[in-house]
Amino acid sequence: MGPVTRAGSISTAERARSIDALERDAFDLAIVGGGITGAGIAREAALRGLRVALLEAEDFASGTSSRSSKLIHGGLRYLAQGEVGLVRETALERKVIHRLAPHLAERRWMVLPVRSRASLLKFRAAITTYEKLGAVERDDLHRNWGAAELDEEEPALDRNEWRFACAYREYLTDDARLVLANLRAAAGQGAISLNHAPVTEITLENGRAAGVVARCRLSGRELRVRASCVVNAAGAWVEALRRFEDEAAPPLLHLSKGVHIGIPATRLPVRNLLLLQTQDHRGIFALRRDEIVFIGTTDTTYARGADLWPVITRADVEYLLEPLRRYLTTEKLEVSDVRTSWSGLRPLVAEPGKPPAETSRKDEILIGRAGVITIAGGKLTGYRPTALRTLERIERVLGRTFAAVGEGEPLPGGDFSGDLVSIARGLESEYRLDGVTGMRLARLYGSEADSVAKLGAKRLAAGAPVIAGEVDWAVMHEGAATVEDVLYRRTRAALYEADARASIAAPIAARMAELLGWSEAQAGEQIALARARLDADLDFRDSEA
Ligand code: FAD
Numbered sequence: 001m002g003p004v005t006r007a008g009s010i011s012t013a014e015r016a017r018s019i020d021a022l023e024r025d026a027f028d029l030a031i032v033g034g035g036i037t038g039a040g041i042a043r044e045a046a047l048r049g050l051r052v053a054l055l056e057a058e059d060f061a062s063g064t065s066s067r068s069s070k071l072i073h074g075g076l077r078y079l080a081q082g083e084v085g086l087v088r089e090t091a092l093e094r095k096v097i098h099r100l101a102p103h104l105a106e107r108r109w110m111v112l113p114v115r116s117r118a119s120l121l122k123f124r125a126a127i128t129t130y131e132k133l134g135a136v137e138r139d140d141l142h143r144n145w146g147a148a149e150l151d152e153e154e155p156a157l158d159r160n161e162w163r164f165a166c167a168y169r170e171y172l173t174d175d176a177r178l179v180l181a182n183l184r185a186a187a188g189q190g191a192i193s194l195n196h197a198p199v200t201e202i203t204l205e206n207g208r209a210a211g212v213v214a215r216c217r218l219s220g221r222e223l224r225v226r227a228s229c230v231v232n233a234a235g236a237w238v239e240a241l242r243r244f245e246d247e248a249a250p251p252l253l254h255l256s257k258g259v260h261i262g263i264p265a266t267r268l269p270v271r272n273l274l275l276l277q278t279q280d281h282r283g284i285f286a287l288r289r290d291e292i293v294f295i296g297t298t299d300t301t302y303a304r305g306a307d308l309w310p311v312i313t314r315a316d317v318e319y320l321l322e323p324l325r326r327y328l329t330t331e332k333l334e335v336s337d338v339r340t341s342w343s344g345l346r347p348l349v350a351e352p353g354k355p356p357a358e359t360s361r362k363d364e365i366l367i368g369r370a371g372v373i374t375i376a377g378g379k380l381t382g383y384r385p386t387a388l389r390t391l392e393r394i395e396r397v398l399g400r401t402f403a404a405v406g407e408g409e410p411l412p413g414g415d416f417s418g419d420l421v422s423i424a425r426g427l428e429s430e431y432r433l434d435g436v437t438g439m440r441l442a443r444l445y446g447s448e449a450d451s452v453a454k455l456g457a458k459r460l461a462a463g464a465p466v467i468a469g470e471v472d473w474a475v476m477h478e479g480a481a482t483v484e485d486v487l488y489r490r491t492r493a494a495l496y497e498a499d500a501r502a503s504i505a506a507p508i509a510a511r512m513a514e515l516l517g518w519s520e521a522q523a524g525e526q527i528a529l530a531r532a533r534l535d536a537d538l539d540f541r542d543s544e545a
Pocket of ligand 1: 038
């Protein structure tokens with residue numbers, strides 16, 4: 001049996017104590033970057049008994065790890081590119097993530113509509129290989145849908161054009177919450193993670209990395225963290241970090257932008273994960289998540305550099321709307337129907353001459369001149385294998401071998417055996433919540449949803465499915481320090497709650513002010529910042545310039 005993973009907490013109220021410990025203690029590992037790569041490494045390292053410190057410049061998961069398509073998938077399309085090893089690894093990994101956090105890996109049908117039986121047969125060959133690679137269970141094997149099933153499952157699909165469909169299993173996750181769950185599991189093993197603390201320097205001793213310097217953005221305090229090994233898991237920002245170690249480090253990445261848009265499910269009645277082809281023959285998804293259907297993604301070179309909020313253009317939005325008009329019989333959707341959006345940057349390892357869509361999603365792990373371990377590329381789904389490969393390099397740098405610990409215990413919120421509907425029903429009767437709210441809480445918090453509701457089951461605003469306890473939980477256990485942190489990466493209201501997202505900023509700020517001792521002016525500033533961000537999400541530009 002592996003070591004027990006206790007559900008740790010990252011409390012913003014105890015932030016000053018965390019900073020003291022980061023300055024006082026000596027660590028085996030300092031990880032720069034609190035996205036899924038850094039969080040996965042933190043958990044695996046902490047499970048093996050390493051003393052881990054993790055520093056995140058903005059909020060945990062605020063980079064690419066909150067902007068993905070939220071699929072735990074093997075990437076069927078990469079098979080066509082000959083990436084069998086990558087597809088096998090990620091396809092198998094789906095089951096592991098489902099075991100560790102069933103609420104963050106919800107089985108769904110991915111539906112590929114086709115025009116003819118011949119197309120269906122052609123696709124079946126690929127899907128059968130994919131299922132073999134992923135050791136898919138019998139009950140989860142793909143099925144072919146005809147008129148009757150399509151009427152039932154995807155009634156909005158234009159059946160004059162799309163008469164058949166192949167439905168195969170993929171998993172829907174919540175990327176930011178998967179990051180938080182890993183960080184909390186690491187915290188349960190003694191790791192210390194601090195957000196809003198950019199690393200500004202890698203300290204060197206005799207030419208070897210010996211720790212990092214960071215600045216706490218909330219207090220202005222500078223902190224020096226001593227560590228025997230430094231890991232650069234800064235995603236789209238890894239190159240900037242590498243230059244702290246080696247000013248002449250060559251460029252490594254090709255940044256590709258991916259945009260998603262959200263449309264209320266009342267306007268776009270998609271039920272499963274629908275796979276659509278764009279006019280330039282790329283696959284994009286339309287995914288139902290609670291009351292929103294999100295559509296994505298684009299895949300275009302982003303020349304502006306590693307922006308935290310990559311610019312979304314009207315052309316990006318039009319590109320995503322176009323296939324909906326060809327596949328669905330719903331009223332024509334316009335840019336003005338878009339109610340939420342997000343964009344992120346894929347930190348792909350550059351392969352000169354290849355367009356982004358054909359560039360490999362494999363990770364690459366490098367050890368730099370001063371011994372800093374840098375991870376580039378990779379996928380959310382493969383975060384554990386990436387972490388395990390990184391640990392091998394850490395062993396090399398530390399000159400130690402770590403014991404194998406297996407998968408470890410479920411992530412926080414993942415220790416339940418029934419399904420999400422049972423959790424939701426329990427919440428509905430215990431706290432008199434409606435079905436939508438119950439299901440939403442079950443998806444976000446899994447087995448911990450009850451503890452969240454106990455903290456306060458009252459809605460934050462009329463018509464908003466977000467409840468008061470979520471704010472307390474975010475601050476006390478998940479390191480939320482700003483209203484934006486709660487809106488975007490804890491409750492996910494900014495992405496999935498089109499109607500409520502603006503109205504709950506003020507009640508979130510009011511509760512955070514009580515918990516964290518904000519003045520009225522500080523709370524007001526927080527509300528203004530969050531609202532400006534929400535407005536910016538829907539301010540689509542004419543160009544990226
Ligand atoms: P990030 O999440 O960006 O984390 C890096 C962190 O480092 C950031 O939070 C940043 O603030 C921090 N940082 C930067 N500089 C510093 C500093 N100086 N000090 C401290 N911290 C710093 N994968 C899938 O498996 N399934 C999908 O459906 C999927 N969809 C995708 C859709 C899109 C549009 C995109 C862009 C990617 C998608 N991916 C998907 C890929 C996946 O999202 C990424 O591989 C993954 O999130 C990268 O995580 P990361 O931790 O490496 O980077």
